[in-house]
Amino acid sequence: MSRLRVLDLTDELARYAGRLFVGMGAEVIRIERDRTTARAERLHWHSGQRVLHLPDDAELGVVLDRLLPEADVVVESGPLDRLRTLKLRGPDWQHVAHVVVTPFGTWGPCKTWPADDVVATAAGGMAWLGGAPGEAPEPPPRAQAGQLAGTHAAIAAMLALLARQRTGVGQLAEISVQEVVAATLETGAISWIHAGTIPGRTSGVYGHVAHRVFATKDGHVAGGYSGPNRMWDDLLAWMADEGEAADLTEERWQDAAYRWQHRPYVDEVVGAFVARRTADEIATGARSRGLPWATVAAPDDVLKNPQLLDRQFFLDIDTAEGAVRDVGFPFRSLQCPVRLREPQDVDATVTWLEGVQRPRRRTAHKRGAALDGVRVLDLTWVLAGPYATKLLAEHGADIVKVESMHRQDPTRFAPSMRLRPEATYDDSGYFLNFNRNKRSLALNLRKPEAQELLRQLVPFVDVVIENFSPGVLDRWGLGYQQLRKLNPNVVLVSMAGVGQTGPWRQAVTFADTLAAMSGLTYETGHPPQGLTFGLGDMVAANAATLATLDLLHQGVGGHVDLSQLEAMAAHLGPAVLEAKPARVGSRILRTAGDDRWIAIGAATDDALATALGTTASELTDVIGEQDADALADRLQSLGFPAYPVRDGRDLVDHDPQLAAGGFYQQLDHPLAGPVAHEGVVAHLHGTPGGLWQPAPLLGQHTDELLTELLGLTPERLGNLHDEGVLE
Template identity: 55%
Template structure:
């Protein structure tokens, strides 16, 4: 795959991901490489690319499969009048702050502004302080990840249609699709989640101070998470009153969470963070030490899996530096050269291999996915596949309950039941549900029989689970040669920590993200939404699309930790080089109204800002102004700014998202008409379709088992009576 890279920092993560899957990426400098004078950032973002002269862009684009372009709309070089691509034969992926259409398409935004406009900033920070965005360019990273998957979707669509197309990726929408419960709590419960200082609202996890350092962990999830933690406390004679019978009721524990957390906090405070994390891993409990990015290279799990790679560059001290790898690669590269000039004699391309046109127009029409995932990371990945045409068969059970369907804390709306859980509805739309009791031999056999009818199997169980069902990678290949198995365990299928149990917060702690949520002089707070889950999900989608585009089966062993650690690369390189953190311009400022804020990407020394505020300092100028009015005035003056949006703001009051139709309504048989988060990758010629709500539990059991396996009514009735199906 030949990629022409016309990105600025907004799309840099997308180009790096394409390098990681083996693309030949030609970098055309858009007037200053991403990272500016930041050596660490330049080294990280551009290793493995080749620099080419920017003289004749049309000739370069004519020889490219994908043109990846990013930046404010008025700076784009490949978009002509009327929003038409200048290079219609290529898959032209364009990443802009707010999209190519809509009333705010001309608005500008850096990472802070986009994290705020998309709803992530609101979720961070303490209740008594300003909202805080996630660290390390999370908004840029999400936009880039969706751009990379959009490139693969466009190539798969080109195989069907023989045509290139324009793909519109809005960074604001990439963020707004990644809030976990940030917006859907408003949709389903009419409530806006507040800032909690790092305490999760819907799972009993948080950051606890240890005798030395900090740990992330908790006691939500399966009942075993509680019983085994309690057993640990009892062994150490530190359970206090938690052995009383009343605490065996999960609802009591949830309602009186503050007391349980206090007992656990006292237990953790008597031990070092490393001790708690190590013993937690040994007991298969979700606990992890909070580490700084500089310590990532010492992680034995990442080391054992060959995650890191060396970037060679004569300009670097010693000629090389160790960097993180990518979220997923089909063939990890231990060494890469820094950005260098392409040889003049380099042939521009090899002949594209001929492909037989396939029926259907959407990129994944005709692809069937067996979805064995649960909770968030896996379902968010398979949801994206369904949007672009895949037939996703979700296998679930009342015996191994997905908490997003069954846990009351995840129903969001009081009185909801497992069939209209707001959390489940949002990440499982467009799928078919087959309910199998996999504790029975007949249930497992039915699952095995489904495999030959599917092109892709995706799972996020603990390593070894599929093997117990006879569905490990080797067994799957025997049953269905060429099938693609995508595994996305927390730490991967190999390595010394492979059996560790992980949650989003523990992975963020291991990856260096949690440590960066400290306020000056304060403890780390952590992230109160599953950013890491969605980062891992995007990596799983990229891996699936890459293998499908190459026509390959086999086993993708994706580690969610590696997907998250890949986002902190510049910090790892910076630590290795001894470079200071570059200063950041702008921040979040209070505006008029209760708990209303504006993100501004400029400092007081910015001339454009002084032209707006005059002799008044920015804080005073903003304090008496409505957030949207203030942001509008600043944007008109060329200063990137946006209100710090809540979930309610996004769903109810954002005219730009409304104009782009970002919250479509689906009619659910139990919940009724419900708004859902929209699709991020907008393919002009082969658009995604959001038309079917999440399934009821087992809604399609008879349809799938009858249609694919040929089971008749009598056999289906017998399976239901025996408790094998629902």
């Protein structure tokens, strides 16, 4: 199969898209208006690409006239008034997937506003969650808004290409970076929707699971004691064996609710135990006990990680000065390169290297969405897997979510994750948000009969996504080789914490431990605070979604061995290529009101002071007297990127830009009633996605699915219910 051909006109808001396409084996021609000069950034973002520096918009039209007929994807990012491809778009663009990424979308009162990464994380609610109480919000390190936006741009392009296989034509897709960020907050906004609470800055202490960063004798580790009861029991046994459990062995501490109520004291005892040991002692001891703890690794240490080395995650880039090593891609495509060449400068006579790729045709048509006709067997739980299937569902895929009372998804069953007062497992706020558009099939997979039903379903699906521990599917006779016998074209996506292979393959991981191992936690400050929301889950989910679309587009089956750790480490940016992080000139400053802040893009104090009619020495005081929204509007009118730092309530109830785009959409749930949900990020013009139905009740569609797909009779269904197979 010939390679995709991609024209990349992105700036820093979405340049990750071009890197992802290189990782998928695409031929990428990058057209730059402003040349990337920093060596580390140029190597990381653009290796494997041919780069044309073309500041002249008039000359761009000539180049596109020659390259466009054989292009598959055109992706551009930047402020709306600087986009060039929208102005050039015409009838001869009908065959391409054309994706534009803007800070705030092409609609609403802020559509022309510029934003850098810090401003975008503030506008989308992510910056609000980082830092210490009472102090300035801190966005996550390494330009996460832009990397997330670049991933969603690549996802949108692949959705458009899949739709092209059915319709024969391409389409325009739009991405708002603010919406991308707002869709990646875990409980940041849905806590307000369901509980009327606003998660805030906690110095890295998770608000809904007992995990955090702890100091050791020589560094830091991330870990905790939430999850199944075994997590607490085995940690307590370890501490008791060392004589350091204090009074935690008393019966009252066996009550999870009591532990949660007295979490500060429990953290104090656990923290003292950790502080007497090195980071490696804690991490190694935890892995041997199946406990979710990990060393907070610096980026340089990530290069020595034995799990990543064993799985050959890292990428060598050939340069004129010799090979250099960089972090790899978030997943291994069938066409993934093992080495890259540094970016190659070309002139305006550049041509494609490959011939035209002819799209295959699919015929299924249901809602008119990009993934109509695709069926997914969803064996995932918690966040990373369900977020991936959520993305597929909102573009038309039929998601068959397999769940059970006997494998209790914490997002349904854990009280701290239900969010809604008095909620049951059928109207948990967390579950509702990430499982809309899905059908629930109750299978008690502890029973051989349920495992057999699962095998019988495989011929009727295109994709199987799972996040069991490595080896579980094989024991059920559902490993990839067995699945291929049942369905030769099936795509299996496995989402284990650190992958299916390697010396740490059985490691138990949570979002915080993956962030720690990846190097990102280290960069949250000194001492490191960690990320108090599941960024790693969403990063891994985005990678799983893109990997799935890649194989569906190629029309081949395959096993995607996705490591959530690798997906996170891929988001380090150029950290391992540079001696120290580049200084970010943007800042977040306090404004009038209780804990209200504004993010302002890179500008000198003198420039800001002049614009605001004051002096540099008085700048902070003057800004502190301003309303954040009014000041952002004023600064934007003067040419400075700026936006108020939004919290969860602001996003849902008060942000005019999100409201103008209808980002939060209501679905009517049978128990919860009308509930706002985070909306669809990829706005495809020809095959739009949507929110069509609320999250299912547990097992709501069991009989429907087994009748529809397997033809089971009412009598057979009744027997399976009686035998506890469908619980």
